[in-house]
Structure formats: structure tokens, C-alpha cells
Amino acid sequence: MRQAEHHLVRSLPLFLSVSEKHFDELMNTALLQRFPQGVTLIREGDLPDFLHIVVEGTVELFANHDGHETVLDILQPVTTFILAAVIRDEVYLKSARSLTPAQILMIPAQAVRDVFDRDAAFARALVNELAARYRCLVRSLKNEKLRNSTERLANWILQEDAHQGRKGRIALDIDKRTLASRLGMTPENFSRNLAQLSKHGVITSGPQFIIEDFAALQQFAKPNNLIDQ
Amino acid sequence: MRQAEHHLVRSLPLFLSVSEKHFDELMNTALLQRFPQGVTLIREGDLPDFLHIVVEGTVELFANHDGHETVLDILQPVTTFILAAVIRDEVYLKSARSLTPAQILMIPAQAVRDVFDRDAAFARALVNELAARYRCLVRSLKNEKLRNSTERLANWILQEDAHQGRKGRIALDIDKRTLASRLGMTPENFSRNLAQLSKHGVITSGPQFIIEDFAALQQFAKPNNLIDQ
DNA sequence: CGTAGCATTGATGTGGGTCAACGTATGTGG
DNA sequence: CCACATACGTTGACCCACATCAATGCTACG
Numbered sequence: 196m197r198q199a200e201h202h203l204v205r206s207l208p209l210f211l212s213v214s215e216k217h218f219d220e221l222m223n224t225a226l227l228q229r230f231p232q233g234v235t236l237i238r239e240g241d242l243p244d245f246l247h248i249v250v251e252g253t254v255e256l257f258a259n260h261d262g263h264e265t266v267l268d269i270l271q272p273v274t275t276f277i278l279a280a281v282i283r284d285e286v287y288l289k290s291a292r293s294l295t296p297a298q299i300l301m302i303p304a305q306a307v308r309d310v311f312d313r314d315a316a317f318a319r320a321l322v323n324e325l326a327a328r329y330r331c332l333v334r335s336l337k338n339e340k341l342r343n344s345t346e347r348l349a350n351w352i353l354q355e356d357a358h359q360g361r362k363g364r365i366a367l368d369i370d371k372r373t374l375a376s377r378l379g380m381t382p383e384n385f386s387r388n389l390a391q392l393s394k395h396g397v398i399t400s401g402p403q404f405i406i407e408d409f410a411a412l413q414q415f416a417k418p419n420n421l422i423d424q
Numbered sequence: 425m426r427q428a429e430h431h432l433v434r435s436l437p438l439f440l441s442v443s444e445k446h447f448d449e450l451m452n453t454a455l456l457q458r459f460p461q462g463v464t465l466i467r468e469g470d471l472p473d474f475l476h477i478v479v480e481g482t483v484e485l486f487a488n489h490d491g492h493e494t495v496l497d498i499l500q501p502v503t504t505f506i507l508a509a510v511i512r513d514e515v516y517l518k519s520a521r522s523l524t525p526a527q528i529l530m531i532p533a534q535a536v537r538d539v540f541d542r543d544a545a546f547a548r549a550l551v552n553e554l555a556a557r558y559r560c561l562v563r564s565l566k567n568e569k570l571r572n573s574t575e576r577l578a579n580w581i582l583q584e585d586a587h588q589g590r591k592g593r594i595a596l597d598i599d600k601r602t603l604a605s606r607l608g609m610t611p612e613n614f615s616r617n618l619a620q621l622s623k624h625g626v627i628t629s630g631p632q633f634i635i636e637d638f639a640a641l642q643q644f645a646k647p648n649n650l651i652d653q
Numbered sequence: 654c655g656t657a658g659c660a661t662t663g664a665t666g667t668g669g670g671t672c673a674a675c676g677t678a679t680g681t682g683g
Numbered sequence: 684c685c686a687c688a689t690a691c692g693t694t695g696a697c698c699c700a701c702a703t704c705a706a707t708g709c710t711a712c713g
Contacts, residue, residue, distance in 0.1 A: 239650050260570040261646050267565060279555035279562075288562045288650055311551070315544035322540070322547060325554045326508035332561055333508075333517045336496060341489040343700065371660070381702060386661050417490050421468055421517055572668070600692070613669060615693050 200227060200250060204300060207248075207273055209324045212316040221310055225302040236291040236299065243280045243287060245301035249273060252297025253369070255376075256289045268335065269294070269377045278325055281307055294373060337422045344380040345388040349416035350423055351378055352397060352404055363409065367402040429456060429479065433529060436477075436502060438553045441545040450539055454531040465520040465528065472509045472516060474530035478502060481526025482598075484605075485518045497564065498523070498606045507554055510536055523602060566651045573609040574617040578645035579652055580607055581626060581633055592638065596631040 201222065204210060210218055227250065230236065236247065239258055247254075249270050256268040256276065267289055270276055280287050281304045293299075310317050338347060351374075355365050367374070375385035389399050395415040396408030406412055430451065433439060439447055456479065459465065465476065468487055478499050485497040485505065496518050499505055509516050510533045522528075539546050567576060580603075584594050596603070604614035618628050624644040625637030635641055 258566050258570065258650070260566065260648055260651060263570055265566070265569040267562070267569075279558040282551055282555045283559070285559070286650070288559060288566070311548070315547060318544060318547040318551060319540070322511055322550050322554060325551060325558060326511040329508040329554060329558050329561070330512070330514070330517060332558070332565070333496070336561070336565060337487050337489065337494070337517070340494040340496075341487065341492055382660070383662085383703080384701060387701095390661085419489055421487070421515070422489060610670060611692070612671080612694085616669090619693085 200300075203250065203273065204248070209275060209320050210317075212320055213310070213314055214316065217310045217314045217317060221302050221306055224306050225300055227298065227300050230293045230297050230299060232293055232296050234293045236293060237277060237287055237289075239287050239290045241287055243277055243284065243304045245303055246275060246281045246307045247277055247291070248275050248300040248302070250298040250300050253294040254291055254297060254299075255294050256291050258289050266376050266379070268332070275324060275328070278321070278328060282311070282321065282325070284308065294369075334422055334424070339379055341422065344378065344384055345391050346416060347378045347380075348385070348388045349392060349395065349397075349412060350418055352392070352406065353412065353416050353418055354423055356406060363406040365404040365406075367404070371402075429529075432479065432502065433477070438504060438549050439546075441549055442539070442543055443545065446539045446543045446546060450531050450535055453535050454529055456527065456529050459522045459526050459528060461522055461525050463522045465522060466506060466516050466518075468516045468519045470516055472506055472513065472533045474532055475504060475510045475536045476506060476520070477504050477529040477531070479527040479529050482523040483520055483526060483528075484523050485520050487518050495605055495608070497561070504553060504557070507550070507557060511540070511550065511554070513537065524598075563651055563653070568608055570651065573607065573613055574620050575645060576607050576609075577614070577617045578621060578624065578626075578641060579647055581621070581635065582641065582645050582647055583652055585635060592635040594633040594635075596633070600631075 204222070205218065210221075213221070226245075230252075236254065237243075249272050251272055254270045254276065255266060256270065257264055257266050268276075276291060277287055277289070284304070311321060338350070342350070352365060356363065359365055371385060372382040375382045378385070380388065389397070389404075392412070392415075393399070396406060396411035398405040398407050433451070434447065439450075442450070455474075459481075465483065466472075478501050480501055483499040483505065484495055485499065486493055486495050505520060506516055506518070513533070540550060567579075571579070581594060585592065588594055600614060601611040604611045607614070609617065618626070618633075621641070621644075622628070625635060625640035627634040627636050
């Protein structure tokens, strides 16, 4: 692993307080691997070999049942995933695939559990990380159950605008269909919802959204800090 | 707190490996409290004062937004809740109310964080508990997104039958409307779904369900150990 | 320039929520 | 002991959000 990535990982909340010795122990056996787009990284039902960390690119967590598939989460750098399965050494409940070319840091599950048993600081960091992931999951569950698809899109636009510096102009760097799936709707409904939002201050021109009337959008979206963020 | 409850709590995975000293420290300041039915125990948006543990009764976790309410989980003894909020000392994302008269053990949040900082065994137990709760949440999310309401009911019947000793006869100890809400549907749809299941081997007579054709029910329900417990 | 893939738009179907009516059981007071 | 009230369960009618299917437009790239 390169120096730059070493520092990046070291500075994650999860590893910040781990002793140098234990951090080296984790990293010595870790792999930093590049994957092309569309690769299945893990499969639900398998036992965890590695703790995965998205270092670059986008990863989709999904699950299948009886011929149907559902997206459970979409991850951006830098995020751990399947931490719970690694800790408990139980089968994955979700599958993962790369939505873009991606760089994934993979730490052998046994090494994580070993250090977890010996390094109290790491154990505490793990609690915090898991708690954070848990709360993210609750938020996205509330987002799904308490808002309709147009509202979810409106709030995504508000958040993305804040993320891109409140310029009121959002450049879309992913496919609309990918964003649609991320927001839990079909591409067709995504289009219709976008059209709806023209009534609430959003102009769309190709891969750009422009917030023409911020107050109107805000009023429609009703952002809520117990759901968003 | 009585001796019996002391032992019950002590034997929870969360407290099994905590030192006697630290366990006493947690329990000294803890409250074991009885609540009547329908009491709001915690409110989303508040900061956590206590870690809650359902010792007796049933507790519903729910959330509100813009005049709508949704049930996020229903808890049976013995389960911790709002652990993630306590660990991170951040606001609750869910509210909780007692669905039945309930007995709740409340451990001051600060005491939990104190012992967590000093007792590595407790920190590790917390990780395991949180990971278990995380996985439960993923399972119920998959149950909601990958099955329709009739399938959810069918699987609940299979699970409850297993739970009651595979007698093929299930005694309902809660209101049908409560069960409906627990399975994420209205009482009206619950009735209709139950009627549907008569085509798949389930006979219903008042507060009793009888599995008349186990194979048929199983075939319809398609139980999945990556969704069901 | 033609083809492939994404985006958009319209028509239609379906799951499940809502509203209303009615049946059935369990009290409660005269 | 009966009349009545209250509440739950069931059934039917209807509606809404969203998925699906189909047709067409748009863009890009060999």
C-alpha cells in the first residue's frame, strides 16, 4: 500500500486511536485492490473473509430473495462495510458490487477480530463505527418509510447542493438511473418526479439541476435533521 | 432491584463478561421501572439520559415526520434499545412507547459510557450487542422490501409456530391489530391477508391459527435464513 | 449514418392504505 | 336479564403511489 493511502486509512476514526503496532498488524495482511465496475465483491450467505473499506469509487449493497433484488445502501469513500458480519463471524446478509471502478481495502476478518480482542482502543473505535453505521441505517429506513419518492429526490437535491457548496447548481456525476435506484425508485419515476419538482423551484437541464427557488424547494422537501445528514 | 432481576440482567450477553465491580457500578445507579401501557418512554430528538432494556412487556419503536408515523421495530424481552444513541451521545432517532404494561431497566447513559471507557470486556460486549442489533435491523429491512404483506404474515406464522413448539396451532396472545402493525400493515389488510392464507394451508378460528397444510404454507412463505431469524 | 443505450412520456396494472358499513363479542347500567 | 355501548374484526368500495410495459426522443460513438 502506498504512503498516501496508509495515511488516509490511519486517519479514519476507526484506526485513529489504534496503537502503531496493532495498526501495522492489520495493514500487513491487508490488501488494497482495484475492481472494475460491476464486480460482485461479496455475496450474501458467505462467511466473511475480509473487512472491506471503500477507498475510492461507489459500492452498492443489495440483497436478493425469490427472484427479486433490492438496494439496501450505496456507499461512498471512506466507509467500512459488513463490519457487523466480521465482528460476529456470521454470514453476510447483503451482497456488494462496484457501481464504478473502485478501490477497496480488505483487512482479513481474523486479523480484525484478533486486534479487537487485544486492543481496547480499537474495540472502542469499533463500537463507535458500528453505532454510526447503525444510525445511518435508521435514517435511511425513516427516509424510505416516511417520505414518498418525490420528497426523497427533493431532499437529495438539497443535500447534494450543500455538499457541492450551496451554488444552487448541481452537477450530476453519475447516471440518472443509478441515482434513481439509489433513491429507491425506477428510472421512469425518477423522470416524472424531476418533472414534478419544476413546480417547486428546480430546473433541470440534462445532467445539471438548478435550484431556481431555494425557499420553495425547502418548503416542499421539509428537510429533517432526524432523517437527513 | 430484586435478586431475580439482578441475575437476569447479569446473564445477558452484554453484561456476562463485565467485572463485578463495574457491573455493580452500572446497577447502583440503574432504575428498574414499571410503566403502564401506552406510555412514551423516549422521544426522538432528545438526548439520551439512560440506556433502556426491556425486561418485561412489549415496546414499540416508531418515528414521526410531517404528520406521519411509522413503526420501526417491536421489542420483546430481553433487549436493549437506543444503544447507538447512548454510545455516541447523540439525539435519539426513534421514539419508544410501551404496547403493554412493561418493566424497563434504565441505566444512566453516562455510567454506560464511563464503564465502556474503563472496562475493555464491556466494550467488546457492546460491539457484539450492537452488531447483533444491526443485523436484526438489516433482516427486518429485507423482510419489508423483498416480501409483500401476505408473505410477511405467512413467515410470521411459520416462525411463531416454531417458537411455540411446532404444534401447528398458534395461540395469539396479542391483539390482531397490534400484530398487524408489527408486520407493517393495517388491520384491514391483515384480515384480507389471513383470508388469502386459507388457500395456503392456514385455517383461522378467532384468536387461533391452525396450520393445516405445513408444506403448502412453507411453499408459499418461502422462508429464508438470510431474512428470518 | 446507423445503432445502442439512456431519458422521457403515456397507458395500464397492482399492492396496499383509507373510508365506510356491518357483524360480533364483551362488558355496563337500568 | 335485557338494552345498550364500546371496541375489535371483517368486508366492500375506492384511491394513491409506484411499478411495469410500450413507444418515442435524444445523444453518442463506432
